[in-house]
Amino acid sequence: MTLYLDSSALVKRYIAEPGSTETRAIIAAARTGLIPFPALLP
Numbered sequence: 015m016t017l018y019l020d021s022s023a024l025v026k027r028y029i030a031e032p033g034s035t036e037t038r039a040i041i042a043a044a045r046t047g048l049i050p051f052p053a054l055l056p
Contacts, residue, residue, distance in 0.1 A: 017044040 017040070019027075026037035 017041065 023037050026034040027041060
């Protein structure tokens, strides 16, 4: 699955800040191709 992120999401991937946990979970799910719909909601 291709996942498009803006720069703020990319920063959350590498630096711990609010939203980092959710961003990392979505990136991990994209690697498997299985993203539950609620994970995409804020």
